[in-house]
Amino acid sequence: MTTIEATPLPQLQCESDVGIETIPLASEGAFAGWQTDIPERYRGLGGAELVERVRAARAALGARAVVLGHHYQREDVIQFADRRGDSFDLARYAASHPESEYIVFCGVHFMAEAADILSGPHQQVVLPNLAAGCSMADMAAQPDVLGAWRELAAEFGGTEEIVPVTYMNSAAALKAFCGEHGGVVCTSSNAASVLAWALERGRRIFFFPDQHLGRNTAHAMGIPEQEMALWNWRLPPGSRGGLSGDELRRSRLILWEGHCSVHQRFSLTQVERARGRHPDVRVVVHPECRAEVVRAADAVGSTAYIARYVREAPAGAVLAVGTEINLVSRLAGENPEKTVFCLDPVVCPCSTMYRVHPAYLAWVMEELAEGRVVNRIEVPEREKEHARVALRRMLQLA
Numbered sequence: 001m002t003t004i005e006a007t008p009l010p011q012l013q014c015e016s017d018v019g020i021e022t023i024p025l026a027s028e029g030a031f032a033g034w035q036t037d038i039p040e041r042y043r044g045l046g047g048a049e050l051v052e053r054v055r056a057a058r059a060a061l062g063a064r065a066v067v068l069g070h071h072y073q074r075e076d077v078i079q080f081a082d083r084r085g086d087s088f089d090l091a092r093y094a095a096s097h098p099e100s101e102y103i104v105f106c107g108v109h110f111m112a113e114a115a116d117i118l119s120g121p122h123q124q125v126v127l128p129n130l131a132a133g134c135s136m137a138d139m140a141a142q143p144d145v146l147g148a149w150r151e152l153a154a155e156f157g158g159t160e161e162i163v164p165v166t167y168m169n170s171a172a173a174l175k176a177f178c179g180e181h182g183g184v185v186c187t188s189s190n191a192a193s194v195l196a197w198a199l200e201r202g203r204r205i206f207f208f209p210d211q212h213l214g215r216n217t218a219h220a221m222g223i224p225e226q227e228m229a230l231w232n233w234r235l236p237p238g239s240r241g242g243l244s245g246d247e248l249r250r251s252r253l254i255l256w257e258g259h260c261s262v263h264q265r266f267s268l269t270q271v272e273r274a275r276g277r278h279p280d281v282r283v284v285v286h287p288e289c290r291a292e293v294v295r296a297a298d299a300v301g302s303t304a305y306i307a308r309y310v311r312e313a314p315a316g317a318v319l320a321v322g323t324e325i326n327l328v329s330r331l332a333g334e335n336p337e338k339t340v341f342c343l344d345p346v347v348c349p350c351s352t353m354y355r356v357h358p359a360y361l362a363w364v365m366e367e368l369a370e371g372r373v374v375n376r377i378e379v380p381e382r383e384k385e386h387a388r389v390a391l392r393r394m395l396q397l398a
Helices: 047-064 087-095 109-118 142-156 172-180 191-201 211-220 245-249 268-277 291-296 303-312 325-334 358-369 381-396
Strands: 065-070 083-085 102-106 124-126 162-167 184-186 204-208 228-231 253-256 282-285 318-322 339-342
Touching: 047 065, 047 358, 065 087, 065 109, 083 087, 087 102, 087 109, 087 381, 102 109, 102 358, 109 124, 109 172, 109 381, 142 162, 142 172, 142 204, 142 245, 142 253, 162 172, 162 191, 162 211, 172 184, 172 381, 184 191, 184 381, 191 204, 191 211, 211 228, 211 253, 211 291, 268 282, 268 291, 268 318, 282 291, 282 303, 303 318, 303 325, 318 325, 325 339
Parallel strands: 065 083, 065 102, 102 124, 162 184, 162 204, 204 253, 228 253, 282 318, 318 339
Antiparallel strands: none
């Protein structure tokens, strides 16, 4: 049996020192690093007033606007979502609802890009805070991925037998790269179906940016560890990602060395501590967690899967959840007959999802109600063309 070594926990800072309750935007300690050109009049408003203003703008817009909310959004934002879900579900929803003029995406940048790619030419996608990005997506910059692709071509005499697969958590340019090179996008909901599809079409997969989703999915499919290679993108060009020729040649899955800063916080020690305190606990985690956490859990799946798992657990169940705190807190509130808690005692929110403060939502919604579009997300047409190919392949593999 292969032994999985524990990945060291990074020393991560939490953007919120006040929990997950809404405070005025000007009081947020990290505001200086967010989009700061929001009008001054929104900066001092409290949660209650912001909610009322969003509600009024929402009513004024009616069916002209659809609001999409990712599971990790705070309560003062998610309550306005016409659809709440994970990135896969929201991508499908955006693709199947052409009737709205505006798509307000309460999530992060790559999600809004996907909505723009899949939406109609008459629709405009708005991201409330342009600083809401994704640290994982940032780990796979287009020049680095293209450089790695060239090195793989040199190593194997071409890339005909390599299928590129990008996780949904990536820039539109990389989705376009996959579409142009016979590849596909995946999410945590359909990663196994996507990897199986790719292995039918090529000898090996180039998977980015999340190493953990790729590794955990491949392990569950029966692919041994020795057939997975980890590409270190931080090394200088020409380093082959720190891999030897033998490691590359025996690989079926070449994993990019990226990760989610929230899910990498979860540790085997936290799982063991939860079991020590609650002998009957069920541990359910996201596949972006490290391998040793996933293999110690009782269940693993996407945010949509986790929400369903908690809902379907019997009354009195004790559930330790390894995912972002806004979703865990919401699940605890919606299932009062069960004990639901986060594996990580620091309960740090996703720092970039957290940037969608209701002040930003109030601003963009009130501007739309007045006929002005701010914070529009537009993917260049050529990128959109190729990215749409990869995303439609993803949707077909649901």
